[in-house]
Amino acid sequence: MIKTLLTNLSNGDTTATALCADALKKAQNGRAFISLFAKQALQYSKALQERINKKDSAPLLGIPIAVKDNILYKDHKTTCGSEMLKDFVPSYSATALEKLLKSGANIIGKTNMDEFAMGSHSDTSVFGRVLNPYNENYSAGGSSGGSAAAVAMGAVSAALGSDTGGSVRLPASYCGVCGFRPSYGTVSRHGLVAFSSGMDTIGTLGVTPRDCARIFKVIAGVDPLDSTNNQTPKPDRKLHLKDCRVGSFLEELRPETDSDVYECVRHAADIFKNTEELSLPLSQWIVAAYYILSSAEAAANLSRYQGFRYGLSAQDPDFYDNLIKTRTVGFGKEVKRRILLGNYCLSAGYYKGYYLKARNVRAALTLKIDELLNRYDLLLLPTAPHRVPDLTKPRKFVGSYSDDKFCAVASLCGIPAVSLPVGTDKNGLPVGLSICGRRYDDYTLLSIAGQLYDALKKEGVMR
Numbered sequence: 001m002i003k004t005l006l007t008n009l010s011n012g013d014t015t016a017t018a019l020c021a022d023a024l025k026k027a028q029n030g031r032a033f034i035s036l037f038a039k040q041a042l043q044y045s046k047a048l049q050e051r052i053n054k055k056d057s058a059p060l061l062g063i064p065i066a067v068k069d070n071i072l073y074k075d076h077k078t079t080c081g082s083e084m085l086k087d088f089v090p091s092y093s094a095t096a097l098e099k100l101l102k103s104g105a106n107i108i109g110k111t112n113m114d115e116f117a118m119g120s121h122s123d124t125s126v127f128g129r130v131l132n133p134y135n136e137n138y139s140a141g142g143s144s145g146g147s148a149a150a151v152a153m154g155a156v157s158a159a160l161g162s163d164t165g166g167s168v169r170l171p172a173s174y175c176g177v178c179g180f181r182p183s184y185g186t187v188s189r190h191g192l193v194a195f196s197s198g199m200d201t202i203g204t205l206g207v208t209p210r211d212c213a214r215i216f217k218v219i220a221g222v223d224p225l226d227s228t229n230n231q232t233p234k235p236d237r238k239l240h241l242k243d244c245r246v247g248s249f250l251e252e253l254r255p256e257t258d259s260d261v262y263e264c265v266r267h268a269a270d271i272f273k274n275t276e277e278l279s280l281p282l283s284q285w286i287v288a289a290y291y292i293l294s295s296a297e298a299a300a301n302l303s304r305y306q307g308f309r310y311g312l313s314a315q316d317p318d319f320y321d322n323l324i325k326t327r328t329v330g331f332g333k334e335v336k337r338r339i340l341l342g343n344y345c346l347s348a349g350y351y352k353g354y355y356l357k358a359r360n361v362r363a364a365l366t367l368k369i370d371e372l373l374n375r376y377d378l379l380l381l382p383t384a385p386h387r388v389p390d391l392t393k394p395r396k397f398v399g400s401y402s403d404d405k406f407c408a409v410a411s412l413c414g415i416p417a418v419s420l421p422v423g424t425d426k427n428g429l430p431v432g433l434s435i436c437g438r439r440y441d442d443y444t445l446l447s448i449a450g451q452l453y454d455a456l457k458k459e460g461v462m463r
Contacts (some may be wrong), residue, residue, distance in 0.1 A: 019064055072090040094202075249277075257386075
């Protein structure tokens with residue numbers, strides 16, 4: 001999609017200003033955006049068009065891009081979908097966003113999200129729930145639901161999101177687009193508002209895996225401002241789709257997966273010719289380990305919001321009263337729930353019983369997944385176990401935690417994973433298949449995902 005737009009811009013079939021105006025028009029719907037930079041983006045598009053006319057070769061020149069609202073953009077509000085940061089304006093930009101600007105991208109707005117990236121349905125934002133472009137009664141996925149919806153509705157061809165336990169891949173699955181979580185350490189987290197620092201990764205969403213790859217190529221690379229961003233992705237190994245050695249968890253996970261979801265992912269998996277069914281290691285402990293570790297890190301990271309340095313303040317003259325009132329008003333229910341869980345697991349009486357055990361599970365899972373990836377080029381599993389949830393029906397908050405189980409594998413292990421649409425469920429809503437690759441083998445993974453996308457498109461699976 002991006003390649004086509006770049007060709008059209010180069011040939012003069014369209015202009016950067018026309019693309020920007022069309023993007024801004026489509027972005028008005030679905031509560032996908034928290035803020036739109038209409039005047040600025042249109043003005044900037046004219047400067048980009050001048051560069052196009054001069055045959056500038058910047059990789060994203062003139063392409064409208066959306067950015068999740070937990071990625072800092074200098075002098076533009078960054079709210080994280082929270083009352084706590086509703087009026088916060090950062091003094092610097094995230095490294096990934098700066099790289100987009102240098103590549104010639106036109107940032108048209110900041111997308112809606114679950115508050116502080118905590119959620120699976122993009123319904124905890126203080127700015128309202130993101131609407132699924134297929135059916136507004138259904139979940140758009142979370143926490144990067146706004147970025148996924150912006151791509152699905154055609155406002156942009158690609159967007160940035162953040163992925164902690166599946167926050168790029170789950171909304172990509174629910175909205176019928178492609179979502180990519182890079183290997184941990186290949187993209188700078190500088191300027192990404194922290195949720196779980198040991199798992200947070202800036203990811204990409206696009207119409208196709210090649211769109212995700214094109215954005216990833218721009219934002220990847222070592223950044224001295226982020227000590228954890230110390231790896232460069234390995235070159236593409238040029239594997240062919242049918243020559244890949246593939247390990248599949250589909251059969252073992254079949255009892256946990258809705259039947260129509262399973263049929264879609266099974267059909268896509270069968271396109272690979274060299275596939276072996278495997279058992280998912282430590283399956284029963286994955287969700288617990290992920291939520292204990294991520295909540296513990298969230299409790300530590302969110303302790304900085306005290307009502308004194310930046311963000312919301314209750315303006316109470318008493319230090320402790322101001323702290324309590326600020327955090328009571330500033331944080332929503334889901335954020336408070338995870339802060340409580342995290343502090344509980346880190347407390348003296350429960351640290352060994354919960355936090356250390358969760359760390360041990362993560363270490364053991366990583367070791368076992370690495371062993372499997374030494375034998376196989378790719379691992380397959382559904383992006384989500386269930387069809388897209390209907391948010392008009394009552395549900396328990398813990399139930400949505402289980403939707404992260406399959407995505408959390410890559411998050412805990414720090415390996416790259418991409419979700420791509422492989423069909424629709426019985427309600428006519430998208431189904432996603434996740435493909436996981438070897439650590440730092442991101443380009444090979446995206447290349448294979450692109451080949452699978454093409455094969456499914458020939459079959460008419462893609463819309």
